[in-house]
Amino acid sequence: MVDGDIQFAPDGRLRHCLTTEGMGGERITEILDLAESFAGVNDKTIKKVPLLRGHTVVNLFFESSTRTRSTFELAAKRLSADVLNIDVQRSATSKGESLLDTIANLQAMQCDLFVMRHPESGAANLVARHVDDDVHVINAGDGLHAHPTQALLDVFTMRRHKPDLSERSVAIVGDLRHSRVARSEIHALRALGVGEIRAIAPRTLLPVDLEGLGVRVYEDIDAGLADVDIVVMLRLQRERMEHALLPSSSEYFAGWGLTPERLARARPDAIVMHPGPTNRGVEIDSRVADGPQSVILEQVTNGIAIRMAVMALVAGTAPQREGR
Numbered sequence: 001m002v003d004g005d006i007q008f009a010p011d012g013r014l015r016h017c018l019t020t021e022g023m024g025g026e027r028i029t030e031i032l033d034l035a036e037s038f039a040g041v042n043d044k045t046i047k048k049v050p051l052l053r054g055h056t057v058v059n060l061f062f063e064s065s066t067r068t069r070s071t072f073e074l075a076a077k078r079l080s081a082d083v084l085n086i087d088v089q090r091s092a093t094s095k096g097e098s099l100l101d102t103i104a105n106l107q108a109m110q111c112d113l114f115v116m117r118h119p120e121s122g123a124a125n126l127v128a129r130h131v132d133d134d135v136h137v138i139n140a141g142d143g144l145h146a147h148p149t150q151a152l153l154d155v156f157t158m159r160r161h162k163p164d165l166s167e168r169s170v171a172i173v174g175d176l177r178h179s180r181v182a183r184s185e186i187h188a189l190r191a192l193g194v195g196e197i198r199a200i201a202p203r204t205l206l207p208v209d210l211e212g213l214g215v216r217v218y219e220d221i222d223a224g225l226a227d228v229d230i231v232v233m234l235r236l237q238r239e240r241m242e243h244a245l246l247p248s249s250s251e252y253f254a255g256w257g258l259t260p261e262r263l264a265r266a267r268p269d270a271i272v273m274h275p276g277p278t279n280r281g282v283e284i285d286s287r288v289a290d291g292p293q294s295v296i297l298e299q300v301t302n303g304i305a306i307r308m309a310v311m312a313l314v315a316g317t318a319p320q321r322e323g324r
Contacts, residue, residue: 006128014313016128016137019146020188028191032156034309034318035302041078042304051317052081055112059085060102061140062118067276067300068140068150072115075307079317084111103127107135113315114138121145136314138307144180150275151184153306155192157299158230161271165189169196171224171266173258174234174283177205181275182234186213200224202256221256225265233258233274233284249282259285263293271295 007023009015014027041047057076061069069085076083084106103114113136116124121143128137141147155165162168170189176182176199189197190213199210200218210217218224225231236252263272272284272294280286289296312318 006125013316014310016124016139017148017310017314018124018128018137018139020148020151020184020191021146023148023188023191025191025193028152028155028188031152031306031309031313032159034313035152035156035305037319038078038305038308038312039302041308042301047078048080049078050080051312052076052079052113052315055079055081055315055317056110057081057083057113057115057311058106058111059083060088060106060114060116061086062088062116062123063141065117065140067303068117071300071303072138072140072149072307075304075311076113076115078304079308079311081113081311099123099127100130103131107132112136113311115140117141119143138310138314141180144178144183146184147180147275148184148188149303149307149310150181151188152310153299153303154181154185154232154273154275155188156306157273157295157302158271160302161295162229165192165194167195168229169198169227170194170230170232171198171200171228172232172234173200173221173224174256175205175236176201176210176234177207178237179234182232183207185232186210186215190214198224198228200256221262222265225262228266229270231258231263231266231270231272233272233278235275235277235279236282249279253282257281257283257285258288260287260291263288263291269293273299275299 007014007016007018041049059069059072073083115138117140123142124137124139139146139148172182186197197215198218199215200221203219270293272288274296278284278289280289
């Protein structure tokens with residue numbers, strides 16, 4: 001389910017943000033560079049730029065979210081947009097209205113940009129195929145498919161700490177089988193030419209196609225963490241598991257949790273990341289989550305700048321780079 005072609009307008013600009021697959025290194029770098037310019041806005045007394053003034057952004061979340069929804073709202077407001085948060089549990093969809101009818105009604109209210117999270121893979125792509133030409137869709141997570149802005153903010157964080165990613169090794173640890181973040185991150189890292197991507201997990205939590213994506217697979221966490229530069233921990237997504245794939249959380253932590261002792265196998269200056277929410281004592285030890293190598297809260301901060309960049313680009317209001 002790539003459908004990456006519908007992300008781009010006929011003139012080649014980014015019209016929607018649905019997936020990092022097929023986005024390309026040049027486009028991803030453009031987003032990262034623009035986010036770098038927006039990062040400074042967050043340090044100003046007045047944290048606003050007028051790039052989306054007069055635009056209406058709709059947050060349409062059919063799944064629970066704290067970080068993603070909040071950072072999208074803050075990003076839109078810092079771009080001077082009007083923001084509409086839909087309470088899905090009390091909306092017409094809870095009364096049987098279809099997703100496309102909901103979108104059509106919001107379009108009739110002159111809404112310009114939809115930020116959508118949905119439990120069904122492909123939902124954002126479906127909406128993108130049906131909106132008007134001047135309306136834009138950003139995928140904030142759809143089923144097991146993709147979470148492009150999380151992957152972009154993670155890569156942005158990596159680049160700030162390890163500027164030359166072509167010389168770096170990245171280990172993604174945990175529930176890769178159910179993680180839309182991991183899929184999006186792998187595509188983004190490959191597009192940027194990262195030196196090495198490792199997937200570390202029990203066999204039951206590994207997708208079958210990883211090696212075809214150029215990823216080295218490890219079932220032994222100690223071997224997998226040896227000399228890596230970046231460690232990305234993933235949450236156990238039990239709500240997406242159709243049946244028990246692990247004996248218990250405590251046994252998982254004993255075998256796969258990131259402890260200070262295990263982190264010591266990575267490079268001394270390795271950074272630790274987590275897309276959240278973190279489950280302490282399940283996939284990560286508190287001493288690591290709160291330790292000097294953790295950049296988990298920095299990821300949250302960077303999410304605002306990345307989402308500002310993506311919204312400005314899809315809306316066509318981003319400052320043009322030299323040479324374009």
